[in-house]
Amino acid sequence: MSNKQIPKDLLSADNSVTYDAIVVGCGVVGPCVATGMARKGKKVLIVEREWSMPDRIVGELMQPGGVRALKSLGMVEAINNIDAIPVTGYTVFYNGEKVAIPYPYRADVAPAEKLADLVRNGNHQVSDDNTINAKDFETSEREKGVGFVHGRFLQKLRGIVAREPNITRLQGNVVEILKNKQNEVVGAKVDISGRGKVEFNSHITFVCDGIFSRFRKELSPDHIPKVGSSFVGMSLYHADMPSPNHGHVILGTSHLPILVYQISPQETRILCAYNSAKLPPNLKEWMNDDVKPHIPESLRPSFDEAIERGKFRSMPNSFLPGKQNDVLGMCVIGDALNMRHPLTGGGMTVGLNDVVLLIKKIGGLDFSNREQVLDELLDYHFERKNYDSVINVLSIALYSLFAADNDNLRALQRGCFKYFKRGGDCVRLPVSFLSGVMPRPFLLTKVFFAVAIYAVYVNFEKRGALGFPVALLEGIAILFTAARVFTPYLYAEMIG
Ligand SMILES: Cc1cc2nc3c(=O)[nH]c(=O)nc-3n(C[C@H](O)[C@H](O)[C@H](O)COP(=O)(O)OP(=O)(O)OC[C@H]3O[C@@H](n4cnc5c(N)ncnc54)[C@H](O)[C@@H]3O)c2cc1C
Incomplete structure (x- = not known):
């Protein structure tokens, strides 16, 4: 987005006040932290370096646990009106055989918790749209997940942020986490188009700057992800899905895992694992020789067309166990804090459930009482483990097994x-x-x-x-x- 196109209100945040909270990054987790805290009455500044719609191959299948977290936060409207595809489970292929793995029965799971002040006016329920039937989504006998175009989902989350009266949005690149002489965090320095580097103060700074986080090191210099493999992705159009409304995990003794899931009525994502952070030199050849023979027959025409188009994108698959937030005035959350293998599509679910827990722990506190907030954050680290470790460990163990x-x-x-x-x-x-x-x-x-x-x-x-x-x-x-x-x-x- 050129300087001319950036709306003025995204550049004019006031730096003469102390915000209750600064949120760095408006990806998946940032908007939920900002909205939750704002609905708890906090004055929030959220800084994102690029508010226009991103085009990424990450975060496109949300597990039922993630949908439930959005419900708890009163933000589930973010999956509406984006042509999202309801997901009812997985189909696992192994050397040509397959097994269907439907999501758990709704009756076996407690209803999603409704967070006080956040859930209001039915914002914990989805509505009818082109692709979602609300009654079916809310009451079918099994839990539901959802597939979507990541950028559309993000723009919906950002739309919710824009409507919150307690939130100020800012477009800019955070270049520094500000600290006082005691090494406590007191805010963030932001490079803003036309204003230069501006310092903003806050009682707490939430670092939600994602997979390539520049600021996770503020927790500890050795908080560094390990990257052992990559996913190479393509878009398939009008693919003939072997099991509609299912995520497809294609496994076999002679190839690495392949994921296929629909993200809109037209578009299907295919992600193909490669066992190195460095990609194969000839991606077309690799796709044809090492991937194509293993995908179900019905996908091949759209797969061939995708190879012809040649639009390959890749992402590193990182592993980073969570770390305790023990720095006064700062909380690192989302991929900046903790990452797992994307094989099981659990990243957003972990991040959103972390936000739910975070709001329960500190949402009711006065953020100017920074020691009290820190005390709760120290506890929060242990409380998040039960939920997050299951998804994280499963993802890595399954990848190690199936690669x-x-x-x-x-x-x-x-x-x-x-x-x-x-x-x-x-x-x-x-x-x-x-x-x-x-x-x-x-x-x-x-x-x-x-x-x-x-x-x-x-x-x-x-x-x-x-x-x-x-x-x-x-x-x-x-x-x-x-x-x-x-x-x-x-x-x-x-x-x-
Ligand atoms: C290949 C791959 C596939 C995946 N697929 C899935 C999936 O299907 N399902 C799932 O649940 N998870 C998936 N994930 C994981 C998921 O994408 C992440 O867990 C999720 O996006 C994390 O959200 P976040 O808000 O922490 O980070 P992000 O969504 O990455 O958001 C970070 C934001 O911070 C902004 N930012 C960064 N630095 C700065 C700065 N200095 N100043 C201002 N703004 C900044 C960025 O622009 C961005 O908007 C996948 C991951 C990978 C690698």
Whole structure:
């Protein structure tokens, strides 16, 4: 957006007052923090470097747990009138076989909490629009997620922000988190077109600057993400979806995971994993040779057209366990604080549920009492773990498993898929974890090891009676591998 096009009110924020809160970044999490705090009566300044609609390949499938958080915040209208596609579950493909994994029954999950002062005038419910039937969305027997074009969703969130009387919006690049002599945060310095670098003061500064956060290091210089793989994305148009209204996870012994989900009536996102942060030199060739043979037949015409168009985009897949917010006057939240593998589409769900908890913890406090706010933030770190660690650990463990590069991992893959095929609790529990409605890390651990034991059993079956001694040794190796895949991440999330 050139300087001329930036509306004046986005450049004129007052820097002579002390805001209750400054929010850095208006992506997914920032607008929810700002709106929640504003509805709690706080005077909020939100700074975003680019308010026009972004075009990104992230944050396009929201799990039911994320939709529920939007309901708690009174912001679920953000999924309305953006041609969003309701999602009713997943279909997992494995070496050509498939299994449907519907989302959990609504009756098994408590209704979404309505936060005081935030939920009003029915803003916790979706309405009818071109693609969403409100009655079906709100009352069908299973929980629902939603797929959408990320930029459209963001613009709806930003529209809510613009309507809040307690929020001042500012377009500018935050260049520094301001600190006093005691190293406490007192605000932010913003580079504003036509005004230069301007200092703004606040009782608390929320850092929501996302995956490539410049300010997460303010928590600690070693708060640095690990990047082990990437997703290469393309848009498919008018794709013939094998299982409409489902996320598709395509797995196999000879390729890396591929995700496919519809994000509008016309557009479908395909994300193809590549096991390095550095992309293959010839993406067209890689797509044709290493991806295309593994996708369902019905997707191939739209896939071929997408390859012809040649619009490939990529994103690094990062892992970053959360860290305690222990700096007075600052709270880091969203991807800036904590990241997981996008395989399970859990990032927005974690971020939004963090906002719900944050508002419950500090929304009612006077932000000028900075020590009291800090006390609550120290607690908040431990309280968020139950919910977030389940989604985070599951994502990384599943990716490690399905990007398998050794026989034990491949045995775990086979066992995992066969476990899903058993149906009943073997599907209900994993999908409850994935969809963000079962925040029980120790139950996740139990289920993960149940899958591992089942994989050992499947391996015994495969080896037959004569192969018993080999299967026994392999069984030990499989269990050891399962522990290696799972426990370091659980430890990092729960103990860190
Ligand atoms: C490949 C990929 C696919 C994904 N798919 C999904 C998915 O399907 N479902 C899901 O739930 N999650 C998904 N995620 C994760 C999800 O995108 C993030 O969890 C989510 O966007 C985090 O929200 P956020 O507000 O923390 O950051 P962001 O949404 O990245 O927002 C950060 C904002 O801060 C602004 N900003 C940054 N720096 C500054 C600055 N210095 N000054 C002013 N403004 C600044 C940016 O412009 C941006 O608007 C995916 C991630 C990846 C990598």
